[in-house]
Amino acid sequence: MTDAARIPEHGRDAKELLADIEARHAEDIDWRGGRAFSLVYNVDDHEHEELIEQVGLRYLHDNALNPFKYPSVLQMELDVIAMAAQLLGTQPDAGSMSSGGTESIFLAVQVARDHARTVRGIAEPQLLTPSTAHPAFAKAAKYLDIEHILVPVGDDGRADVAATEAAITDRTGLIVGSAPCYPYGVIDPITDLAAMAMEREILFHTDACLGGWILPWWERLGEDVAPWDFRVPGVTSISADIHKYGYTFKGASTVLYKSRDLLQLQFFWYDEWPGGLYASGTAAGTRSAAPIAGAWAAINHLGEDGYLRLTEIVRETSHRLQAGIEAIDGLRLTHQPDLSLFEFGSDTLDIGAIGDVMDDRGWNLDRQQGGLHLMISPYHARIVDRFLADLADAVAAHGESRGVEASYGGLPGA
Numbered sequence: 177m178t179d180a181a182r183i184p185e186h187g188r189d190a191k192e193l194l195a196d197i198e199a200r201h202a203e204d205i206d207w208r209g210g211r212a213f214s215l216v217y218n219v220d221d222h223e224h225e226e227l228i229e230q231v232g233l234r235y236l237h238d239n240a241l242n243p244f245k246y247p248s249v250l251q252m253e254l255d256v257i258a259m260a261a262q263l264l265g266t267q268p269d270a271g272s273m274s275s276g277g278t279e280s281i282f283l284a285v286q287v288a289r290d291h292a293r294t295v296r297g298i299a300e301p302q303l304l305t306p307s308t309a310h311p312a313f314a315k316a317a318k319y320l321d322i323e324h325i326l327v328p329v330g331d332d333g334r335a336d337v338a339a340t341e342a343a344i345t346d347r348t349g350l351i352v353g354s355a356p357c358y359p360y361g362v363i364d365p366i367t368d369l370a371a372m373a374m375e376r377e378i379l380f381h382t383d384a385c386l387g388g389w390i391l392p393w394w395e396r397l398g399e400d401v402a403p404w405d406f407r408v409p410g411v412t413s414i415s416a417d418i419h420k421y422g423y424t425f426k427g428a429s430t431v432l433y434k435s436r437d438l439l440q441l442q443f444f445w446y447d448e449w450p451g452g453l454y455a456s457g458t459a460a461g462t463r464s465a466a467p468i469a470g471a472w473a474a475i476n477h478l479g480e481d482g483y484l485r486l487t488e489i490v491r492e493t494s495h496r497l498q499a500g501i502e503a504i505d506g507l508r509l510t511h512q513p514d515l516s517l518f519e520f521g522s523d524t525l526d527i528g529a530i531g532d533v534m535d536d537r538g539w540n541l542d543r544q545q546g547g548l549h550l551m552i553s554p555y556h557a558r559i560v561d562r563f564l565a566d567l568a569d570a571v572a573a574h575g576e577s578r579g580v581e582a583s584y585g586g587l588p589g590a
C-alpha cells in the first residue's frame with residue numbers, strides 16, 4: 177500500500193503538475209489504440225472528439241442546478257430530451273437528462289415505486305428483473321429499499337417470459353427488460369413482457385442504456401430488431417445513454433416516460449428550507465453543464481447520417497469479429513447476439529488462460545462468468561485482423577489460467 181496522500185504544504189507548479197498527470201494517464205487503459213472493449217466508445221473521428229472537447233471546456237465551470245441562470249444550457253437540455261424522445265417514440269417533454277445509466281435506472285425505479293404506492297396502493301412494491309439486468313437495478317432496489325426479485329433467463333440468454341409471469345405478485349411495481357443486456361448482447365422479449373405488465377397495470381421499463389442510441393439505426397440499416405421502444409404497448413419508461421453509442425463524453429444519459437404524468441413523480445419540490453423553494457428534476461443537486469452541452473453538440477454534429485455511418489461500421493466490425501472468433505477451433509459465441517456486444521467461451525479450452533495471453537498482449541477483455549466479453553465501437557474496425565491473429569495464437573499456445581476472476585467495476589481503496 178502506498179502512503180496516504182497529503183495536501184501539499186505549498187501548491188505545485190501547474191506545468192509540473194500537468195507533466196505528472198500526463199505520466200499517470202499513460203498508465204491507464206489504451207482505449208485510443210482500440211485495445212479496450214468496454215468503458216469507452218471510441219468513435220474514431222478526430223473532428224468529432226475535438227468538437228465535444230471544446231464544447232465541454234466552454235461549459236466546464238457552469239452549474240446546471242439552476243437552469244434559469246443558464247438559458248443556453250436549459251435549451252440544450254430540452255433539445256436533447258426532445259431528440260431522444262423522437263428517437264424512442266414518446267412526447268418531446270416526457271423525460272430528463274441524467275448523469276448516466278445508473279442514475280436513469282434509479283429514477284425509473286423510484287417513479288415506479290411511487291406510482292405503485294400512490295396510484296395502486298401497494299405499500300411495499302417489488303422490482304422484477306431478469307438475472308441479466310444491469311446491477312444498477314439491484315443497487316436501486318438497495319438504495320430505495322424495495323424488494324428485488326430476480327428471474328433466471330432462458331438458455332438463449334433472454335428473459336424467460338413464463339418464469340417472469342410466475343414471479344409476478346400483487347406487489348409487483350415494475351418489470352424490466354433489456355435492449356440489449358450487457359453480458360450477452362441479446363434483447364429480451366419486450367413485447368411479451370410489457371404486455372404481461374400492462375394487463376396487470378404494472379409499469380414496464382426497457383433498459384436501453386446500451387442500445388438506445390444504436391438500435392434505431394441498426395433497424396434503419398435493415399436489420400431485424402425485436403421491438404423494444406415506446407412503439408411496444410405497455411412500455412412505460414426507457415433509459416438510453418448518450419455517453420455510450422451516442423458518442424459523447426461521460427455524464428450524459430436520458431430517462432424517458434410514456435407520459436409526462438409519470439415524469440412528474442420524479443420531480444422533487446421542497447419549500448421548508450430557509451433558502452427558499454428548492455426544485456430539482458433528477459438525483460443530483462449541482463450538475464455539470466458540460467455533459468449536457470457535449471451531448472447536444474454530439475447529436476447535432478453526427479445527425480442521422482453520421483449515426484447511420486458509424487452504426488454500419490460497428491455492425492460490419494462486429495460481424496467480422498464474431499465470424500473470426502467462431503472460425504477458431506474450440507471457441508464459440510456463448511449466445512447469438514442481437515447487437516455489437518457479445519461473450520465468447522469454450523467447451524474444451526481454458527478460456528481464462530486464453531484471456532491471460534490476450535492481457536499479456538495488451539488487449540483488455542472483460543472476464544465474465546461464462547467467458548470473455550467484447551463490446552465493439554467504430555475504432556475496432558482497425559484492429560480486427562491483429563486481434564484475431566493474437567487470439568488464434570493464444571488458443572494455440574496458452575498455459576494454465578492465472579485465475580483472474582469475473583469482475584466489473586471496482587471500489588477505490590477496497
Ligand SMILES: Cc1ncc(COP(=O)(O)O)c(C=O)c1O
Binds near residue numbers: 276279
Ligand atoms: C445495459 C446497461 N444498463 C445500464 C448500464 C449502466 O450505465 P452507467 O455505467 O452509465 O451507469 C450499463 C452500463 O454498461 C448497461 O450496459
